[in-house]
Amino acid sequence: MIEFHLNSRSGVAPYLQLIRQVRQALRLGLLRAGDQLPTVKDVAGSVAVNPNTVLKAYRELEYEGLVAAKPGVGTFVTKTLSDASVAAHQRLSLELSAWIGRAQQAGLDIESIEALFQRAVQSAAREEAV
Amino acid sequence: MTNATAAIDARGLGKRYGHRWALADCTLTIPAGHVAGLVGPNGAGKTTLISLATGMLAPTTGTVEVLGGQPTGGSDQLARVGYVAQDTPTYAGLSVADHLRLGAHLNPRWDAALARRRIEQLGLDPRQKAAELSGGQRAQLALTLALAKRPELLILDEPIASLDPSARREFLQVLMHATAEQGLSVVMSSHLVADLERVSDYLIVLIASRVRIDGEVDGLLATHHLLTGPRREAASLPASQQVITQSHTGRQSTFLVRSSEPVIDPAWTVEEVSLEDLVVAYMGQASAGSPDIRMLEVRR
Numbered sequence: 001m002i003e004f005h006l007n008s009r010s011g012v013a014p015y016l017q018l019i020r021q022v023r024q025a026l027r028l029g030l031l032r033a034g035d036q037l038p039t040v041k042d043v044a045g046s047v048a049v050n051p052n053t054v055l056k057a058y059r060e061l062e063y064e065g066l067v068a069a070k071p072g073v074g075t076f077v078t079k080t081l082s083d084a085s086v087a088a089h090q091r092l093s094l095e096l097s098a099w100i101g102r103a104q105q106a107g108l109d110i111e112s113i114e115a116l117f118q119r120a121v122q123s124a125a126r127e128e129a130v
Numbered sequence: 131m132t133n134a135t136a137a138i139d140a141r142g143l144g145k146r147y148g149h150r151w152a153l154a155d156c157t158l159t160i161p162a163g164h165v166a167g168l169v170g171p172n173g174a175g176k177t178t179l180i181s182l183a184t185g186m187l188a189p190t191t192g193t194v195e196v197l198g199g200q201p202t203g204g205s206d207q208l209a210r211v212g213y214v215a216q217d218t219p220t221y222a223g224l225s226v227a228d229h230l231r232l233g234a235h236l237n238p239r240w241d242a243a244l245a246r247r248r249i250e251q252l253g254l255d256p257r258q259k260a261a262e263l264s265g266g267q268r269a270q271l272a273l274t275l276a277l278a279k280r281p282e283l284l285i286l287d288e289p290i291a292s293l294d295p296s297a298r299r300e301f302l303q304v305l306m307h308a309t310a311e312q313g314l315s316v317v318m319s320s321h322l323v324a325d326l327e328r329v330s331d332y333l334i335v336l337i338a339s340r341v342r343i344d345g346e347v348d349g350l351l352a353t354h355h356l357l358t359g360p361r362r363e364a365a366s367l368p369a370s371q372q373v374i375t376q377s378h379t380g381r382q383s384t385f386l387v388r389s390s391e392p393v394i395d396p397a398w399t400v401e402e403v404s405l406e407d408l409v410v411a412y413m414g415q416a417s418a419g420s421p422d423i424r425m426l427e428v429r430r
Contacts, residue, residue, distance in 0.1 A: 006328060008324065008327065008328070011402070011404060013351070014328055040310050041307060041310040041311050042307075044306040044307055044309065044310045045303050045304070045306055045307025045310070046303065047303075047328075048299055048302035048303045048305075048306050048328060048329060049306060049328045049329065050165050050306065050309075050328065050329050050330065050331045051306065051309055051310035052163075052164070052165075052331045053328075053331065054310075056348075119399075122399070122400070123396070126392070126394065126400075
């Protein structure tokens, strides 16, 4: 079973941190189809977080099709994140490293590269939101 | 979670001591089923609001209903509301077991099994006197008594302000577990914003005896944005963006705005705000530099 933790200084909303930890555990194979997630009560009690926050995270995971709630029993993993997505990660990560290499060759320092990257991510997120 | 009625519903509520208003013109509805954080500097009126809601003070103006009833509405009403006073008081000369016996005598819905189980889980010796307990253990004992009376609403006044970080965390763990298990509504005051950040899904900011802002935390966070970009005047922002705070340098402007619409102006770098940023912004807006504000501890 997965054990959650929350980082108060990350600036990431608690429910998102919970979602990301489940997705991460799925990618790493720590959680597989059929595994049960801890109950809302147990998560609330162990990480001292509002039960509604846990519910919200579980609902979002359900919406993404990663878990399913069985009323009165618990919440179960329904999907193991496929190897295809892990493979895509590796390829994208290599491409990104190559791109950073080119940026450095072009004379950009790390901070400028981060600023460029952040701006691109933000404008992509904005387009998605509109 | 258990009740569609508001946990606390105040209309024009005020309390005056001589010439000073401890709470003024307070109109707010805290829905049931939430863990509501009541935050504000010391002396802002948090304890006054709580004392009015628990029927220990009578209002000078206005009305307050708790779970749809009068705070002083007799034993039925008292049984539905649990209350832990500031600094979680206990009876120094009484043992842990005495406290549980007292609770059983005074509360019609007393859950003796729950009380015993919690005392066991906390590892407290029933024979020990309250005076011999640590601050954290005393706070847990007070919380146990409040939970075992099986209230629908639990009101806590600065329950963890005087505890060390680990006792604070343990207190919140037990509180959140019980909230989920018993389907409680909770109203908890604190001058430590960080303590409320994880546990509250509803927020009321009280400054200088007035409610500055209140609402569901998710909604508040989603509608407040921190904008940084080339210098411009507040008047040039769209009408939909209400400026909460602003600061300027020669070339750059920073605004914290409230806007229900997304900010799409590409000139801005838009950042999300934390609950703490938000509370601090409203405090700063209320009265920059007043001594009240400096008493708000922002713990990182």
